[in-house]
Amino acid sequence: MTVQGEDATQDAITKVEQTRDELRQEAREQLGVTGRDDAPPPLREVLSHDRLSVYPLFALGLLSIVDTFQAYAFGVLAPEISGALGISKGTIAAAIAIKTLAHALGPLPIAALTQQRARRALLIVLTGILWSLVAISTGFVTAVAGLVAVLIFDGLTTASTAALHTPLLLDSYPPEGRVRALSYYQGANSLGNVLAPLLVAGLTATVGLTWRGVFVAMGAMSLLAALSTMRLRDPGFGRWDTDRIRATVREREPAQQGSLAADGLSQRDVTLGFFEIVRRLLLIPTIRRLLVGFGIFGVLLVPYQTFLAFFLSERWNLGPGPRGLFVAFLAAVSVVSLAAFGRRGEAMFRKSPGRVVELAATLLALAVVLICLGALSPFFWLMVLLLGLASGLLAILSPALNVALLSVIPASMRPHAAALIGIFLGAGGVAGAIFLGGIDRRYGIVGTIASLLGPGVIGALVIRTTGALVSADLDRMINETLEDEEIRQLSLAGTRLPMLRVSNVDFSYGQVQVLFGVDFTVEDGEMVALLGTNGAGKSTLLKVISGIGLPSAGSVRYRGQEITYLDAERRLRLGITQIPGGRAVFGPMSVVENLRVFGHTIGRDRKAIDAAIERSFDAFPRLAERRNQKASTLSGGEQQMLGLSKALILRPRLLLVDELSLGLAPVIVGQLLDMARQINADGTAVVLVEQSVNIALGLVDHAYFMEKGEIRFDGPSGELLERGDLLRAVFLEGVGDGVGNKVGNV
Numbered sequence: 001m002t003v004q005g006e007d008a009t010q011d012a013i014t015k016v017e018q019t020r021d022e023l024r025q026e027a028r029e030q031l032g033v034t035g036r037d038d039a040p041p042p043l044r045e046v047l048s049h050d051r052l053s054v055y056p057l058f059a060l061g062l063l064s065i066v067d068t069f070q071a072y073a074f075g076v077l078a079p080e081i082s083g084a085l086g087i088s089k090g091t092i093a094a095a096i097a098i099k100t101l102a103h104a105l106g107p108l109p110i111a112a113l114t115q116q117r118a119r120r121a122l123l124i125v126l127t128g129i130l131w132s133l134v135a136i137s138t139g140f141v142t143a144v145a146g147l148v149a150v151l152i153f154d155g156l157t158t159a160s161t162a163a164l165h166t167p168l169l170l171d172s173y174p175p176e177g178r179v180r181a182l183s184y185y186q187g188a189n190s191l192g193n194v195l196a197p198l199l200v201a202g203l204t205a206t207v208g209l210t211w212r213g214v215f216v217a218m219g220a221m222s223l224l225a226a227l228s229t230m231r232l233r234d235p236g237f238g239r240w241d242t243d244r245i246r247a248t249v250r251e252r253e254p255a256q257q258g259s260l261a262a263d264g265l266s267q268r269d270v271t272l273g274f275f276e277i278v279r280r281l282l283l284i285p286t287i288r289r290l291l292v293g294f295g296i297f298g299v300l301l302v303p304y305q306t307f308l309a310f311f312l313s314e315r316w317n318l319g320p321g322p323r324g325l326f327v328a329f330l331a332a333v334s335v336v337s338l339a340a341f342g343r344r345g346e347a348m349f350r351k352s353p354g355r356v357v358e359l360a361a362t363l364l365a366l367a368v369v370l371i372c373l374g375a376l377s378p379f380f381w382l383m384v385l386l387l388g389l390a391s392g393l394l395a396i397l398s399p400a401l402n403v404a405l406l407s408v409i410p411a412s413m414r415p416h417a418a419a420l421i422g423i424f425l426g427a428g429g430v431a432g433a434i435f436l437g438g439i440d441r442r443y444g445i446v447g448t449i450a451s452l453l454g455p456g457v458i459g460a461l462v463i464r465t466t467g468a469l470v471s472a473d474l475d476r477m478i479n480e481t482l483e484d485e486e487i488r489q490l491s492l493a494g495t496r497l498p499m500l501r502v503s504n505v506d507f508s509y510g511q512v513q514v515l516f517g518v519d520f521t522v523e524d525g526e527m528v529a530l531l532g533t534n535g536a537g538k539s540t541l542l543k544v545i546s547g548i549g550l551p552s553a554g555s556v557r558y559r560g561q562e563i564t565y566l567d568a569e570r571r572l573r574l575g576i577t578q579i580p581g582g583r584a585v586f587g588p589m590s591v592v593e594n595l596r597v598f599g600h601t602i603g604r605d606r607k608a609i610d611a612a613i614e615r616s617f618d619a620f621p622r623l624a625e626r627r628n629q630k631a632s633t634l635s636g637g638e639q640q641m642l643g644l645s646k647a648l649i650l651r652p653r654l655l656l657v658d659e660l661s662l663g664l665a666p667v668i669v670g671q672l673l674d675m676a677r678q679i680n681a682d683g684t685a686v687v688l689v690e691q692s693v694n695i696a697l698g699l700v701d702h703a704y705f706m707e708k709g710e711i712r713f714d715g716p717s718g719e720l721l722e723r724g725d726l727l728r729a730v731f732l733e734g735v736g737d738g739v740g741n742k743v744g745n746v
Helices: 001-031 043-048 057-075 077-087 089-105 107-114 120-138 143-156 161-173 175-206 211-227 242-252 273-283 286-314 319-350 353-376 380-407 409-452 453-464 467-492 538-546 568-574 593-599 608-620 623-624 636-650 666-681 693-699 718-722 724-733 737-745
Strands: 500-509 514-520 527-532 554-559 576-577 652-659 683-691 702-707 711-715
Touching: 001 242, 001 500, 043 693, 057 077, 057 120, 057 143, 057 161, 057 175, 057 211, 057 286, 057 623, 077 089, 077 143, 077 211, 077 286, 089 107, 089 143, 089 161, 089 286, 089 409, 089 724, 107 120, 107 161, 107 273, 107 409, 120 143, 120 161, 120 211, 143 161, 143 652, 161 175, 161 380, 175 211, 175 319, 175 380, 211 514, 242 319, 286 353, 286 380, 286 409, 286 453, 286 467, 319 353, 319 724, 353 380, 353 409, 353 453, 353 467, 380 409, 380 467, 380 683, 409 453, 409 467, 453 527, 453 737, 467 554, 500 538, 514 538, 514 554, 514 693, 514 711, 527 538, 527 666, 527 693, 538 576, 538 608, 576 636, 593 636, 608 636, 608 702, 636 666, 666 683, 693 718, 702 718, 718 724
Parallel strands: 527 683, 527 702, 576 652, 652 683
Antiparallel strands: 500 514, 500 554, 702 711
């Protein structure tokens, strides 16, 4: 590569980094995080400014209301259902926990249906109709099996509420009104919790319906409500966040004419699949910590809602009507609490999203203390007051945690994050039902309610520690979006970009961090050497590039697209091949079988694979002589030849070779190096990890040097030869100065 080409590439990299750093704060403000204590504008003003309708909020709120009918009717009427079907409290709780698990798993396929195309509104309306029909069918069950089946179907169909409602709301309204939109939506859910118990009370006490008639009537109401939301539309992913961030880049640059380079990859080539998205989400510290918190919260929330009806029945002798009124009172308190929180939460989010999470943790801790005191209260009025206050505090948790969690990830991935929340809540609910069922048998219903103090406080502590992580994860999402758009603009302008760019990568094995802010660049057709101490992170860096390992921070971009979280097998199809040192063959298979497997990994036809195998035998005659011999019986040099043949068959754009000469005789090494040169001469870029300075630097013009997980040198190989301080540390550590002085002459 020419000096001018290197300069042009470095200029492009510098421009991307400058754009990211200069626009980060503006992008934060575009997302509603101003860092100031200023009050947000009234929601009416926000809607008027962008000519937005309240219909999405109304439609989703209405569906949220009717979604509560089945769950709360079941909760209030649980004692009657238990008696009619002859099943115990523990069985009822277990059945509800199974429904919760179905509700948790249901969002997974729904999220998968929406990741390539924004059709959330259609799915929301369809599933709303389906769960209404399921609610009606609840009134016709006659046995435990039927009851469990109905609850499972209800959990699966209402999964769209968990997976799609909140993400659609975030894409329907700008960031400066999101906390209030989520609060009002949650308020609608709480209003449903008011209406559902009141309906139960009215339908049983006033109309005289049995529990079966209640489910049929409420299911019919739910169906009418679902049909009234058919005008709901999907605005698309990231309309008010990632689109805004990209717009800041486009406004900074002059309009570009043209199309992306023909040699580059298309967006479709690197679009993440379902499990790749889930894996990426689990690498985000905020997501991981909050999911643990939601799991612990599930231990509290699901059993509390179940055992509360039994607590009111056994401790205070309340029948279905009074129980319904009590639950309605708790929900009414939640509505008032959410209305009061909306604008205050918005202002807090604008100042610092992490503060919203910390507030949620504090409120959770206070709520469980109030629940415990309410369970132990000897006075009915005091119990009502304490549980009412707790209900108001718990209601704030959903909008507070959701807005923080969903703001740090790309819009298209929010349904997947919501699905993960449901899974952890459901798993916690199952664990809580089992745990509290045992406590109920031993200590009674009062002891069961009071025991919720433990998981509640633990969950609050876990959630509170998340507050410090939110800001960094928000910046990481902003950086990725800014870099991606700037690279796109540069590509449209015809700017030369490196084939591979590893930027600011961190990587850890468990709690042990191995890579620290690594930057690494390879040009198309270039051969570079990667040198360093044992344990410096060279092999780990190759794993990050090939997709075997995923970084905890930073990005990997290849041929104009980000591939940081792409699976290793997909990277292979895109032209990235790794040959691990000493582990590049399948021992129990013959030489021919190994070569054929290499070809089949990218789905080539048999004739093309046969021709590629013959090319490998022409390059390495010794392999031809041992074509039917098991790979495990080959010598070390022959195994390396077989591994290097992988590149001859796949013909990658980028070849990563780890320790090509390790433990081999000089003659064999020479043959392997000749083949590496030939592969490079045919147009493949090669990254060569080597222990031998003579071999590596005699083969390449460009070298990197790593030490303790960091790049210590990046430049011409001749300059590295002059750095005796680095080479001595690697290869002559502990050797006398007389010998060390020879390093400069290597």
